[in-house]
Amino acid sequence: MCDLPAEIAPSEKIVRAVIFPYHFDKKKQKYTHRAFRPAPGTDRLSVIRQTHMGSDFCKAKGREIAAGGGENKRYTGLAVLTAEQIRSVGIGLEDAREDYCGHAHIRFGIVVERNEPPDSTTNKRLTELTQSVFKLAVYREDPAPDATMWTGPEL
Amino acid sequence: MLTTLREQELTPTLSLLYERYQPVVPLQVGQPGYHGPHLAFFEMNEARAEIQRLAILEENWDGYGAIPIQKPTMRNAVAAVDQVLMFAPAPSDIAPNPNGTVSLEWQSDFGTAQLEIGETRCSFFMDRRGGTSFFWDGSASEVTAQIGVLISSSLFPPSPATPATTSIGVDV
Numbered sequence: 001m002c003d004l005p006a007e008i009a010p011s012e013k014i015v016r017a018v019i020f021p022y023h024f025d026k027k028k029q030k031y032t033h034r035a036f037r038p039a040p041g042t043d044r045l046s047v048i049r050q051t052h053m054g055s056d057f058c059k060a061k062g063r064e065i066a067a068g069g070g071e072n073k074r075y076t077g078l079a080v081l082t083a084e085q086i087r088s089v090g091i092g093l094e095d096a097r098e099d100y101c102g103h104a105h106i107r108f109g110i111v112v113e114r115n116e117p118p119d120s121t122t123n124k125r126l127t128e129l130t131q132s133v134f135k136l137a138v139y140r141e142d143p144a145p146d147a148t149m150w151t152g153p154e155l
Numbered sequence: 156m157l158t159t160l161r162e163q164e165l166t167p168t169l170s171l172l173y174e175r176y177q178p179v180v181p182l183q184v185g186q187p188g189y190h191g192p193h194l195a196f197f198e199m200n201e202a203r204a205e206i207q208r209l210a211i212l213e214e215n216w217d218g219y220g221a222i223p224i225q226k227p228t229m230r231n232a233v234a235a236v237d238q239v240l241m242f243a244p245a246p247s248d249i250a251p252n253p254n255g256t257v258s259l260e261w262q263s264d265f266g267t268a269q270l271e272i273g274e275t276r277c278s279f280f281m282d283r284r285g286g287t288s289f290f291w292d293g294s295a296s297e298v299t300a301q302i303g304v305l306i307s308s309s310l311f312p313p314s315p316a317t318p319a320t321t322s323i324g325v326d327v
Contacts, residue, residue, distance in 0.1 A: 022217045025248050026205075032248075039220045040254035046219055069215025115225055115255040117271035120278040120290035127269065127280075 002101035004052050008093055010084035013050040013155060014104065017062030018139065020076045033127070033134035035079060036106075040114045045106040049095075050080065053102035055150035059142065061100075075145055079137040080155045089132040106133070198245040202236045202259075205249045212251055221253035225274055228295070232257040232272045235298035239270065242303030244311055246270075263310040270302065283309055 008014075016035060023035035038045050048058045058078055066075035086093045092107035110118060110126045117123055144151050209224045216223065236259070246259040252271070261268040268281035277295040279302060282288050289305065 019218055022221075022251070026250070027247065034250055034252075037253050040222050065218035068218045069221075070211075070213035073216070073218065112252075112254040114222060115228060116273035116276045117252075117256050117278040120280045120292050123269070123271060123278045124280040124282070124288065124290070 002097045004049065004095070004097070004101060006095050006097075008049065008083045008095060008104060009051075010082065010087070012052070012083045013080055014083055014086060014093065014106075015048045015050040015058045015155065016045070016079045016137065017048070017058065017065050017075055018077050018079055019062075019066050019073050022073060031076070031079070031139055033130040036130040036133045036137075038106075038108050038110070038112050038126075040112060043108045043111045044096075045108065046096075046099075047093075047104050047106055049102045049104050050078075050155055055152075055155050056148075057102060058155070059150045060148070062142075063145075075142070077139060077141040077145070077152070078150075078155060079134075079139045081133070081137040085136045086133065089129060089136070091129055091133070195240065199236060199240045202240060202245055202249060203233050206232045206236065206257060209251050209257065216251070217253055219253060221251070222255040224251055224255055224257060227274045228255060228257060228272060231274070231277070231295040231298075232259075234296060235259070235270065235272055235277070235302075238298050238300045239303035239306070241300050243306040261306055261310055265310045265312065268306050268310060270298070272298070281305065281309060 018031050018035050023031050025032045025034075036045055048061055050058050055078070059075075062075040062078060066073050083093050086106055091109060092105075094105055094107060096103045096105045108126060108129055110122055110129070112118060112126070118126055140152050140155060142150070142152055206229060210226075210229060212221070212223050214223060215221060239259070243261065247262045248258075248260045250258050250260070252258055256271050256273045259270045259272075264284070266281065266283040266286070268279070270279045271277065272295050275295055277293050277298055279291040279298075280288060289309075291302070
């Protein structure tokens, strides 16, 4: 049972858990807009409603995400921005509690086909959108990624 | 013994002292991204190796449901690198995408370019700062060297040739 409001308020803080190395530029070792590429076969990017769930929950999810699937990756921190900022670049944001309570999706409106790139004009548009979200988000590197609780600055 | 190094017309000719006390060897620089046959070969091999390393990616490699890079995509990406890096410098980033494609990115003060390669299709766009954009879509197995020429000439143009003569004399 999830008792969060289904509507995401403009002031709500939204978090994306950042994973090394796949969200990082290999040469510069800095996190990049690649942290915001939609999931295959969808236009959706998985995020967490931090205002309702809290930073400890977001961190726990980040660690869980990094532990899933293939090896050689680790959770490094949280990228934060508000619902209003997300919507300001012309993309959608909606609750996705069917996966877990506090889950939400950023909707880019551009579906990325499995194993194929979008056509070049659509690809440029998608890159512009992911770059916009990346620039608006504030990345908070976790000072103690192996600890259970969030010990970094307030999100 | 007197060894003299001379630089004349910094572009398009570079002088390279390839071994101590050996004669100065002039190398012709045809394209700004072209660093001579050995360096271009090295960069190409590095890029190929980086793409081949993507083969180890398993299902859900990013934790968010990413799919593995398929062999045809990898072959296409390696073939594209072979063509494009004949003229363009090494990409600033080579990255897998969650949807199973491979992206090559270039960045300079003059703009950005991105080539994304999939199983059968390929898409390319380039944005020149303050200028126009360029788009190309095609078969993933038919990326030509012209893309490299375009990247090189648009994003890494040669600096204006400045006639200069510098003589350095060393008494050994």
